[in-house]
Amino acid sequence: MSESPQNEPNVVSTIADKICSKLQNAIVEGIIPAGSKISEPALASEYGISRGPLREALSRLEACNLIERKPNVGARVVTLTREHLVEIYLIRESLEGLAARLAAENMSDKDVNELDALLEKHKHQIIQDQSYYQKEGDMDFHFRIVKGSNNSYLIDMFSNDLYHLIRLYRYQFGMVSKRVPRAFVEHEQIVDAIRQHDGELAQFLMSRHISNSRKNVEKMLDEHLAITD
């Protein structure tokens, strides 16, 4: 049910919580279009709730950079730009590089084995359904390593802010790349480095992995824009 990366059953009790999750998905999937204005009365009646919990949800959406709010004016869904996407990738290079280093230093053998099992699962999924791996599978891998860092702020940033932004751009720019086999090999290299507790190497490989991914995306965007124009 829940699209959020945390494993816990996620018993979202309050209305604000539920509506926040729904809105996150609605924005990611473009049901509420990028750049569009958000009307509080309209949304409230649409979801059958009052404006109180809705505004609480909007606060959180603002915090995770999915909407922008101006006092006394209202909220808009963010507009997607190539520049912002690059900005996000640069931050991921830096932050997930750190995460990989810490994961290499901290993860137990048991954790590493589970990570390996995940890769094994992905190997089969790639054959039968590349698109799944490209979306959720890749996300699972990266989030697993962030969790392995054991740094609460890192985990927090990833699961609250970055996670939704990454999904948003994946969904709406909807790019399917030829990089899947290459990316999978890079994942294997990263896990190897983590298993050997080689933090420096894990950091280097993770940064480069995301950097490669960024360059690939930039190239695709350029080509796509060239066609569109």
Next chain:
Amino acid sequence: MSESPQNEPNVVSTIADKICSKLQNAIVEGIIPAGSKISEPALASEYGISRGPLREALSRLEACNLIERKPNVGARVVTLTREHLVEIYLIRESLEGLAARLAAENMSDKDVNELDALLEKHKHQIIQDQSYYQKEGDMDFHFRIVKGSNNSYLIDMFSNDLYHLIRLYRYQFGMVSKRVPRAFVEHEQIVDAIRQHDGELAQFLMSRHISNSRKNVEKMLDEHLAITD
């Protein structure tokens, strides 16, 4: 008036905005003690407002990791731990390293000159008032470089989340170090690298600068704890 790092006059119009700023300062300065429970009715009447905008403010405080909320239970100010402080420093090493690199690539000569002027100002302040440089002066320098990165998410994270957390720990652990002269030299080195548009070097120097700072803080905490026990 405003303690926030952005330069704009910061015309906070809405009550929720003002109360959020006030609460941020109150928490940073320990007026609302770390680890204490927050009573919505009590706070609301204390500040002479209703619970609506207060809850909106609490949402933001939660987003910047100053308080923790549990549904149907309430909010508590975060508790300060050595581990969390180290986590924050690690993230700063990574993120501000990136910021320095981007700043070296992007900043105009005019921006670099202003940064230099800031250092010159600090040089005099150190002589007459070390404590100022150690708190706000250091913050000014680091924020200036983050802004120089021109990465909106980086700027956002720093000014919304990290900024307040850094101030919180500085205030409450209130450590005054002997590192001021050394830190100043490191600042100069970083600016030099930025002036030469040597991104790699700027990143390395900034990461090491924060890493040194972290080690110094860890050492001081250990000594302090040793005395306390």
Next chain:
DNA sequence: TATGAATATATTGTCGACAATTTGCTCATT
């Protein structure tokens, strides 16, 4: 016709009251 002021409409911000849930207390039972 174009521009701008004045008004009208709609939207956001704030408030106080009620509902739902949790916490603390009382009291009976072992």
Next chain:
DNA sequence: AATGAGCAAATTGTCGACAATATATTCATA
């Protein structure tokens, strides 16, 4: 005296209504 069930008090979550602000429209004037 200690434990636990049941009840009372307090706190959080939600709602609908009102106030303040911004946007849209109307109308007069150049």
